[in-house]
Each structure stands twice: as C-alpha cells, then as structure tokens.
Amino acid sequence: MSEGRAAPVYSGENLLFLTDEQLRQGIEAMFFAYRGFTADPDRILADQSYGRAHHRAIHFINRAPGTTVNNLLAILGVTKQSLNRVLRALIADGLVESRVGNVDKRERHLYLTEDGRALESRLSDAQRARMRAAYRVAGPEAVAGFRQVLEAMMDTDMRRAYVRLRDGTP
C-alpha cells in the first residue's frame, strides 16, 4: 500500500499501523476518483437540460423497473420535493412513465420509456467504459478489494439497499 517506510505487519483481522497519512490518501483517492466517475455522464447531460439528479433517477428506475416513488426516495436519499421536480421533468419529456399501482392505488410505479432507455444506455455506456478500463488496469484481485472496501464504507441502510439491488432480492 505504501512504500518508503518499514513494512507494517498486518495480523489477521487485527489490521494495525494504519497511519493518518495512509487514511488521508484513501480519502483523497475517493474524492478524485468520484470526480472521474461522474465526469462522462455529466458531459453528456451538459447539453440537455438535465443534471446528475436526473441521471441518478434514470439509473435506478432502469435498475428496478416498476419501483415506487417512495422506494426511489429511500435509495437516492433526497426529499420527495427534490425528486418530484426531477421526475416531473422526465415524465413531461416522455423518458419516464408513471403507472398507478394495481394493488395499492396510492403508489406510482415508474418505468423508463423507449426514449428513457436510450438515454440510460448512452449514460451508462460511458460510465461502464470507464469502470471497465479501471478494472482492467487494476486487475481482478484489486476489483474484489475495491468492492469490499466500498461496501464496508456504506451506512447500514445504504448497504442494505445496495445488496438488495445487487442480489435482485426485493
């Protein structure tokens, strides 16, 4: 992890000698990497009148078609007013369809339209290309570690949401 000083001894689950400096580097790595992570979709959306908020909504609607507004709210971690502004625009532009629930008519189930899926593809193609390139450079073991650390960094609620999406267990 870091050269130039006496190699720290890691023993089992007792991971020691994590200097503030090492942690700080991890923090900065997160900061700079997240910028890269969002750069490509941001560029694509810059032309349109959409932003990162729209991208997030589109991503998760695509990921869990038929999800309810409340569900999306919990995943995105924003207020319903904030999400509503975004959804209103996407629905008005015909990228998202909102269907009243069959069993519970209070609920609205959200789906991407053909156009919505098209935009989603453009956005996630760009993001996946970068992720794929990074994965290739770093190698498979690094990828596994990457995922482990990220998962450990999440809040409990978010980890639950993440795992649920990952495993497709509603």
Added chain:
Amino acid sequence: MSEGRAAPVYSGENLLFLTDEQLRQGIEAMFFAYRGFTADPDRILADQSYGRAHHRAIHFINRAPGTTVNNLLAILGVTKQSLNRVLRALIADGLVESRVGNVDKRERHLYLTEDGRALESRLSDAQRARMRAAYRVAGPEAVAGFRQVLEAMMDTDMRRAYVRLRDGTP
C-alpha cells in the same frame, strides 16, 4: 466477485468476462459508498454555516499549506468565483489566512489558522474513523485493490494531482 454463474476465468492482464451487471454493481457501490464517505463531515458541518465545499477547501489547504488560489482551483475543479465565496467566508471567520505572495504579488498563499486546524481535525477525524473501520473490515489486500481501482478511475489531471499530494512532490 459474483457467485451463481460459471466462474469467469481471469488471465493475467487480460481481464475478461466483465459483464455489464458486474460493472453496474461497481457503479452502484461507488454511489452508495460516496454517500457514507461524506456523511460524517456533512453532519458536523450542518450545524455551522458551512458545507461540503468549505470542507474540501479546508482539507486541501491543510494538506498543502501555502498553496495558491489557482492551485486550489485546479485541485477542486471549480471556478475561481465559486472557490472565492468559500474562501471569503473562511477568511472572514478566521479559519484561513491569505498572504500576498512575496515573489509574485498577484498570488495569495493560503494557510489554516489555529481555529482552522481545529475544525479540520474534527472533520477529518470523523472521516478517517470511517475509513479506518472500512479498511479493518475489508483487510489489507482489499485496501490495496481499492486504491488501485480508484487511481485507475481518475482523469489524468486528477491522477497527477493525487500522486503529487500523495508523494509530497510539488
């Protein structure tokens, strides 16, 4: 990385069988983890009249004392006007000191004051604690992989800035 389907064969630097699904999981991991990553400092700053932008400025001024505004601009990736608002507040509140450059009087060199360092500590203590916990859960090999993937995900400019800070080579 993923169970439930035929184990993909990874061969040397030729990392294959990266399904869209696997990449998508990486993308979502980044999204959820970044939320956790910023949660603690955000909570601390919520009381004060500061936000994430102030945190970022404080972090990097602490990291590279005497840095110029232009320098900070490049690292943070915002416009100078945007940074200026943040700096103005921090200077007015006595957390940051701005000294006119000796050799080039157009430049302002930025330093944290005693109070600035105190807030920096509070913020980064919280963030480091989470990072440390995540590192401990994931283990040292995972941490190495984590850092590798993040570095590979950065834009070239950001990777340069990151390495420069990490290695302390101005």
Added chain:
DNA sequence: TTGGAATGTCAACAAGACTGACGTAAACTG
C-alpha cells in the same frame, strides 16, 4: 513602456438540495 496574460475579487444568476404547509386519494384500524 505598453499591451496582453495571469491572478484574484465582486455581482448576479441558475441548479438542485432543503424545510414547511397543504391537498387528495387510498388504505388501514379500532
């Protein structure tokens, strides 16, 4: 020495987040 480039500041504006209040419809519950 003068005009352009670089550095930084001030002012006005836009996006996107937030809170608070309110309304409607549907579901649940004693």
Added chain:
DNA sequence: CAGTTTACGTCAGTCTTGTTGACATTCCAA
C-alpha cells in the same frame, strides 16, 4: 364506519454551490 395513517403531488421560500460577466491589480514580454 369514522378517524388515522400512508403515498404522492405541489406551492412557496431558503440555502449551498455551481456558473458567467465585469473589473482591478500585477507581471511580463515585445
């Protein structure tokens, strides 16, 4: 069945943080 809770939408107002545009100061090179 009446009252309460839940799910969703909306209006209004505020705050943070990003943007452009205009401008002052300083440096440097033709």
